[in-house]
Amino acid sequence: xxxxxxxxxxxxxxxxxxxxxxxxxxxxxxxxxxxxxxxxxxxxxxxxxxxxxxxxxxxxxxxx
Numbered sequence: 001x002x003x004x005x006x007x008x009x010x011x012x013x014x015x016x017x018x019x020x021x022x023x024x025x026x027x028x029x030x031x032x033x034x035x036x037x038x039x040x041x042x043x044x045x046x047x048x049x050x051x052x053x054x055x056x057x058x059x060x061x062x063x064x
Contacts, residue, residue: 006064007062007063007064008062008063008064009061009062009063010060010061010062010063015061016061019057019060019061020057020061022053022054022056022057023054023057023058023061024054025050025053025054026050026051026052026053026054026055026057027054029047029050029051029054030051032047033047033051
């Protein structure tokens with residue numbers, strides 16, 4: 001069984017597009033941060049905020 005099978009959408013309705021967008025933005029931000037971290041030791045607060053919003057959206061939408 002794949003790890004994805006452990007994640008179930010909360011509720012019966014469709015996913016909220018705004019929450020999905022936050023998750024996508026957080027994942028993109030993680031990719032950007034990883035690339036930047038290779039060059040610098042900075043830890044930008046804006047990226048941390050975006051990532052946290054995405055993690056919060058995951059918690060609201062999925063049971064795991």
